[in-house]
Amino acid sequence: xxxxxxxxxxxxxxxxxxxxxxxxxxxxxxxxxxxxxxxxxxxxxxxxxxxxxxxxxxxxxxxxxxxxxxxxxxxxxxxxxxxxxxxxxxxxxxxxxxxxxxxxxxxxxxxxxxxxxxxxxxxxxxxxxxxxxxxxxxxxxxxxxxxxxxxxxxxxxxxxxxxxxxxxxxxxxxxxxxxxxxxxxxxxxxxxxxxxxxxxxxxxxxxxxxxxxxxxxxxxxxxxxxxxxxxxxxxxxxxxxxxxxxxxxxxxxxxxxxxxxxxxxxxxxxxxxxxxxxxxxxxxxxxxxxxxxxxxxxxxxxxxxxxxxxxxxxxxxxxxxxxxxxxxxxxxxxxxxxxxxxxxxxxxxxxxxxxxxxxxxxxxxxxxxxxxxxxxxxxxxxxxxxxxxxxxxxxxxxxxxxxxxxxxxx
Amino acid sequence: xxxxxxxxxxxxxxxxxxxxxxxxxxxxxxxxxxxxxxxxxxxxxxxxxxxxxxxxxxxxxxxxxxxxxxxxxxxxxxxxxxxxxxxxxxxxxxxxxxxxxxxxxxxxxxxxxxxxxxxxxxxxxxxxxxxxxxxxxxxxxxxxxxxxxxxxxxxxxxxxxxxxxxxxxxxxxxxxxxxxxxxxxxxxxxxxxxxxxxxxxxxxxxxxxxxxxxxxxxxxxxxxxxxxxxxxxxxxxxxxxxxxxxxxxxxxxxxxxxxxxxxxxxxxxxxxxxxxxxxxxxxxxxxxxxxxxxxxxxxxxxxxxxxxxxxxxxxxxxxxxxxxxxxxxxxxxxxxxxxxxxxxxxxxxxxxxxxxxxxxxxxxxxxxxxxxxxxxxxxxxxxxxxxxxxxxxxxxxxxxxxxxxxxxxx
Ligand SMILES: [Zn+2]
Ligand SMILES: [Zn+2]
Numbered sequence: 001x002x003x004x005x006x007x008x009x010x011x012x013x014x015x016x017x018x019x020x021x022x023x024x025x026x027x028x029x030x031x032x033x034x035x036x037x038x039x040x041x042x043x044x045x046x047x048x049x050x051x052x053x054x055x056x057x058x059x060x061x062x063x064x065x066x067x068x069x070x071x072x073x074x075x076x077x078x079x080x081x082x083x084x085x086x087x088x089x090x091x092x093x094x095x096x097x098x099x100x101x102x103x104x105x106x107x108x109x110x111x112x113x114x115x116x117x118x119x120x121x122x123x124x125x126x127x128x129x130x131x132x133x134x135x136x137x138x139x140x141x142x143x144x145x146x147x148x149x150x151x152x153x154x155x156x157x158x159x160x161x162x163x164x165x166x167x168x169x170x171x172x173x174x175x176x177x178x179x180x181x182x183x184x185x186x187x188x189x190x191x192x193x194x195x196x197x198x199x200x201x202x203x204x205x206x207x208x209x210x211x212x213x214x215x216x217x218x219x220x221x222x223x224x225x226x227x228x229x230x231x232x233x234x235x236x237x238x239x240x241x242x243x244x245x246x247x248x249x250x251x252x253x254x255x256x257x258x259x260x261x262x263x264x265x266x267x268x269x270x271x272x273x274x275x276x277x278x279x280x281x282x283x284x285x286x287x288x289x290x291x292x293x294x295x296x297x298x299x300x301x302x303x304x305x306x307x308x309x310x311x312x313x314x315x316x317x318x319x320x321x322x323x324x325x326x327x328x329x330x331x332x333x334x335x336x337x338x339x340x341x342x343x344x345x346x347x348x349x350x351x352x353x354x355x356x357x358x359x360x361x362x363x364x365x366x367x368x369x370x371x372x373x374x375x376x377x378x379x380x381x382x383x384x385x386x387x388x389x390x391x392x393x394x395x396x397x398x399x400x401x402x403x404x405x406x407x408x409x410x
Numbered sequence: 411x412x413x414x415x416x417x418x419x420x421x422x423x424x425x426x427x428x429x430x431x432x433x434x435x436x437x438x439x440x441x442x443x444x445x446x447x448x449x450x451x452x453x454x455x456x457x458x459x460x461x462x463x464x465x466x467x468x469x470x471x472x473x474x475x476x477x478x479x480x481x482x483x484x485x486x487x488x489x490x491x492x493x494x495x496x497x498x499x500x501x502x503x504x505x506x507x508x509x510x511x512x513x514x515x516x517x518x519x520x521x522x523x524x525x526x527x528x529x530x531x532x533x534x535x536x537x538x539x540x541x542x543x544x545x546x547x548x549x550x551x552x553x554x555x556x557x558x559x560x561x562x563x564x565x566x567x568x569x570x571x572x573x574x575x576x577x578x579x580x581x582x583x584x585x586x587x588x589x590x591x592x593x594x595x596x597x598x599x600x601x602x603x604x605x606x607x608x609x610x611x612x613x614x615x616x617x618x619x620x621x622x623x624x625x626x627x628x629x630x631x632x633x634x635x636x637x638x639x640x641x642x643x644x645x646x647x648x649x650x651x652x653x654x655x656x657x658x659x660x661x662x663x664x665x666x667x668x669x670x671x672x673x674x675x676x677x678x679x680x681x682x683x684x685x686x687x688x689x690x691x692x693x694x695x696x697x698x699x700x701x702x703x704x705x706x707x708x709x710x711x712x713x714x715x716x717x718x719x720x721x722x723x724x725x726x727x728x729x730x731x732x733x734x735x736x737x738x739x740x741x742x743x744x745x746x747x748x749x750x751x752x753x754x755x756x757x758x759x760x761x762x763x764x765x766x767x768x769x770x771x772x773x774x775x776x777x778x779x780x781x782x783x784x785x786x787x788x789x790x791x792x793x794x795x796x797x798x799x800x801x802x803x804x805x806x807x808x809x810x811x812x813x814x815x816x817x818x819x820x
Contacts, residue, residue: 211645232637234742234743234777235744235745236777237743238774238775241775246656246657246733246734248656249658249730249733251659320659326656331649331742332642333643333648333651334645335645364648364651364654370646371645
């Protein structure tokens with residue numbers, strides 16, 4: 001038990017992260033622009049850029065000679081340094097997304113999963129299969145892959161090691177070792193909540209605000225929390241499980257075993273339950289696949305004659321979501337809340353305005369008056385993007401450029 | 411909008427805080443012991459101790475000459491450097507506690523407040539009166555007071571300045587200026603939640619864990635959150651308003667205007683409401699003064715034949731508290747949760763064990779299995795203690811020894 005303190009090493013690491021983020025977000029930039037964007041001195045920027053160029057992460061893309069002064073080099077990420085793959089293991093699908101080292105998406109493949117199959121071996125094999133496919137279909141050799149990241153729902157860490165316990169899976173070290181063997185590449189695994197926070201930190205709005213929560217809306221729901229440029233992990237790596245905080249004491253049963261969790265109301269099955277309560281005979285009330293259901297909801301709400309039960313369901317969902325977000329604002333009081341995940345991509349336009357009003361009404365005092373509640377600018381599968389970013393982070397850490405808090409690198 | 415970063419100046423400030431904390435918590439110590447306790451180098455400790463001695467904050471209390479080597483100086487806080495006063499403005503009372511510079515409590519006075527009186531002028535006068543009394547009754551001159559801290563419930567900060575909006579008060583800058591004039595001493599004001607977190611950080615367990623929440627149980631309830639040695643303030647200085655997060659959507663009306671807040675169930679009036687629901691004719695159900703009610707509950711639960719309605723009320727309160735704490739564990743996932751406040755001092759022994767079980771059952775996965783849920787070691791009025799600590803912090807900041815994040819120094 002000691003005092004926790006950032007060392008000077010961490011400050012160097014922070015400077016490199018700041019520079020990397022500036023290059024990533026600008027696409028093309030210069031040393032001077034980086035200094036302006038980061039607040040670092042030009043000398044520090046020059047040193048850090050030199051280190052990143054030496055490692056092949058950043059490259060000078062062109063040199064412009066102005067009328068006066070020294071020539072200016074344009075900098076960008078060296079996209080062809082290698083490939084990283086992010087794998088999102090969700091309840092209903094497993095998806096592999098391949099990125100270049102500038103974190104541009106190159107290709108993706110997806111398999112549906114049997115929602116009932118909780119056997120670790122078949123999950124491991126499913127992950128292996130999408131990785132193999134995304135590499136083969138794009139002619140990428142394993143030698144060119146710098147790392148693979150896998151996001152596993154419910155990952156927690158305790159004194160007895162690592163395990164995966166939410167929603168229904170029980171994994172321990174042995175299954176994780178099996179995963180590492182199956183993939184045969186440098187591997188990081190993390191919880192989807194930490195992962196979406198990392199995506200928002202590297203590619204979205206997280207690095208430029210004092211505090212942010214990114215809300216993932218899908219089968220499960222949860223919050224990735226970023227405070228002062230760092231992802232909140234918590235004592236057992238399970239911070240952000242806002243989806244399993246209460247909306248209604250002793251309310252609807254949740255698949256985590258508790259009753260009344262936020263997820264039981266605004267997870268995709270919860271939204272379907274709301275529709276069932278409003279109209280038990282509604283044709284969408286018994287659609288089997290969750291993403292089909294959410295897509296059908298969006299379609300029914302968008303048409304020229306919107307379905308009244310669907311509209312009522314969306315209105316109630318916004319009330320539930322706004323109430324639950326007001327709780328998050330009460331406890332964490334973030335500057336920004338971003339929404340992500342496939343329910344957001346389908347229903348976000350319908351949910352955003354009423355949700356914003358409910359948050360303002362219900363959050364304490366004026367804590368939500370200046371809150372920015374927006375759809376995330378990290379589009380697509382932010383879980384895959386985030387965990388690929390962590391794989392890249394791990395590569396940079398192994399190269400001695402960063403100190404990171406990656407919980408599990410295998 | 412720039413990147414947030416700790417500067418080397420902050421690291422020096424951190425080292426001084428670490429050393430101060432080590433001296434405060436040890437009572438008597440040596441430079442070597444400080445180096446061991448803080449993980450700082452002996453050279454850094456020697457420098458910092460020198461600075462603190464020069465400012466009269468730390469003193470060498472005796473010098474021991476051993477058989478070999480150089481003499482060893484015993485260090486302690488210089489208790490007589492001056493006095494600081496912490497003032498706790500609660501709904502039912504206003505209390506002033508005077509401390510020496512070693513943060514030992516010297517004296518306190520308390521006035522009851524009319525719970526209905528929300529006029530800022532009378533609150534200002536009430537604060538002035540307890541300050542005058544605690545100084546006069548103890549023969550302390552204003553010249554010897556280094557600073558005064560005032561904890562005001564519901565203090566928030568926004569782009570339009572500072573205001574006090576929860577529970578029912580509306581204060582703006584003009585009332586705060588009036589307070590500063592009335593007191594005539596260096597003044598800091600802060601929210602009770604940030605204040606109890608500061609007390610736990612300086613005098614309790616906050617500095618030696620990665621994350622902690624301190625729960626205040628009184629008329630209102632709330633959480634002071636400490637992450638990696640720093641108090642979480644939030645974008646509008648209102649982080650930790652866990653008391654106004656939901657226990658039951660659309661449940662009991664809360665005095666904040668929302669329905670179903672945690673506070674409406676476990677604040678003192680909420681506990682009385684629970685008793686009323688269990689036994690509407692119970693003699694304690696209509697006791698007027700909240701602290702009398704809580705004290706009577708403790709007495710009725712302690713006797714040889716405990717009152718069954720009182721026991722049932724305590725059992726339900728533990729269920730409500732445990733459920734609400736499980737939500738806090740889900741979102742923030744702290745290592746330690748400490749309980750403080752006058753309801754804790756009266757009923758903590760009855761609440762602790764059942765609450766602990768409810769938290770473990772309801773928090774996600776194993777996130778609460780290793781959670782330490784304990785009564786705070788910062789006894790007495792931790793709000794007054796915490797805000798006196800902030801007043802001392804402000805004095806040290808004015809002396810150039812610390813950089814702090816005190817939101818309002820007047
Ligand atoms: Zn749940
Ligand atoms: Zn409330």
